[in-house]
Amino acid sequence: MQESELREIKALKVVDARGTSCPGPLLETKKAMTAVPVGGVLETLSSDEGSRQDIPAWAKKVGQEFLGFVTESGYDRLFVKRVK
Amino acid sequence: MTEKMAIVLFSGTVDKILAAGIITSGAIAMDMDVDIFLSFWGLAAFHKDMAGKDMRMSKDFKDMAPMFLKAMQKKNIPSWYDTLKKAKGMGNVKIHACSMTMDVMEWKKADFVDLVDDVIGVGSFIGMASDAKMTLFI
Numbered sequence: 399m400q401e402s403e404l405r406e407i408k409a410l411k412v413v414d415a416r417g418t419s420c421p422g423p424l425l426e427t428k429k430a431m432t433a434v435p436v437g438g439v440l441e442t443l444s445s446d447e448g449s450r451q452d453i454p455a456w457a458k459k460v461g462q463e464f465l466g467f468v469t470e471s472g473y474d475r476l477f478v479k480r481v482k
Numbered sequence: 483m484t485e486k487m488a489i490v491l492f493s494g495t496v497d498k499i500l501a502a503g504i505i506t507s508g509a510i511a512m513d514m515d516v517d518i519f520l521s522f523w524g525l526a527a528f529h530k531d532m533a534g535k536d537m538r539m540s541k542d543f544k545d546m547a548p549m550f551l552k553a554m555q556k557k558n559i560p561s562w563y564d565t566l567k568k569a570k571g572m573g574n575v576k577i578h579a580c581s582m583t584m585d586v587m588e589w590k591k592a593d594f595v596d597l598v599d600d601v602i603g604v605g606s607f608i609g610m611a612s613d614a615k616m617t618l619f620i
Contacts, residue, residue, distance in 0.1 A: 419559055421504060424511045425572060452508075459512050 399466045399477075407465070407477055409441035410434050416445045416473050423449045424456055427478065431462065434480045439465065445473040453478065484574070485514045488607070488614035494523030494532070495540045496562060497550070502620045503565035510573035517614070519607040520598070521580035524620075526587070528579070533595045534563060566597050578602045 413430040415423035423444035434440045442453060453476045454464040465477040487509045491502050506516045520528055527533060539547035560568070569575050579594060579601045591601055611617045 417558070419557060421507045421511055425507060425568070428511045429572065452511075456511055 401466075401468050404466050404468050404475075404477055407439055407441070409477065410438035412441045412443065414443045415449075416443050418444075418446070420446050420448045421452065422446065423476075424452045427453055427476075428456065428460075431478065431480060436480050436482060439477055439479045442476045442478070443473055444476060447474075449476055450474060486610070486614040487514050487516045488611040488617040489516065489518045490607070490617070490619045491518055491520050491524035492522050493540075493620055494525075494527035494536075494538075496527075496537050497539050497543075498620050499524070499527055499562040500559075500565065502618075503562045503569065505618065506575055507565060507569045507572075510569050510575060513573075514615070515574040516569070516576070517607070517610040518575070518577045519580060519602070519604075519610075520577060521583050521604075525580055525583045525589075525594075528577075528594045528598055529589065530593055530595060534561065563595065563597070570597065576600075578607065580604070580607075 411430055411434050413426045415426040423442055423446050427440065427442045431440055450467055457464040457478050461482055463479040463481050465479055467474045467476040489502055491499065502518065506518065509516050537551060576599050577597050579591065579598050581601050581603050584601060591598065
């Protein structure tokens with residue numbers, strides 16, 4: 399997805415994992431995903447650079463759709479869509 | 483079927499136990515089950531007299547240890563105990579104490595922190611490892 403499209407997304411749930419180190423943001427994402435209905439998008443805020451690789455790898459493993467990330471000052475917003 | 487990871491935690495220094503804890507958390511996040519086999523110094527570190535009190539680090543990087551511990555505190559990195567506790571709360575993590583080490587040291591299961599699930603021999607661990615997708619020796 400393009401950055402402009404990502405910025406348009408209204409996530410159903412936002413989990414703020416900023417300030418936690420790896421694998422904190424990944425664990426928070428996994429935990430929060432259970433509260434998102436199928437079709438909904440979860441947004442994770444992370445200041446851990448590894449999340450850019452870890453969250454898509456996790457989404458692929460568990461069969462969810464990683465939409466992409468946008469970078470803010472000092473952190474990223476990462477979007478995963480619950481598809482099942 | 484759920485994939486599994488097996489870890490032999492032989493080392494008892496905080497850096498290596500924390501590494502085992504972080505890798506375990508990662509495996510849980512990736513939907514794997516984890517079996518950790520504590521033996522020798524790895525088991526000693528889970529003794530109630532040691533856990534949370536003994537902060538010794540790998541000898542080969544001893545000169546960097548104080549800086550590392552301070553940096554971990556500053557960044558609010560959870561202890562290995564909290565890391566494993568959280569991983570256990572989120573997924574299927576079983577921590578097994580080595581019966582041979584316990585026999586040598588005359589320890590009982592009640593001597594260990596609450597993270598330890600049971601006492602097994604190496605044969606049981608090999609059974610777990612043979613079912614696992616990966617096995618690490620730390």
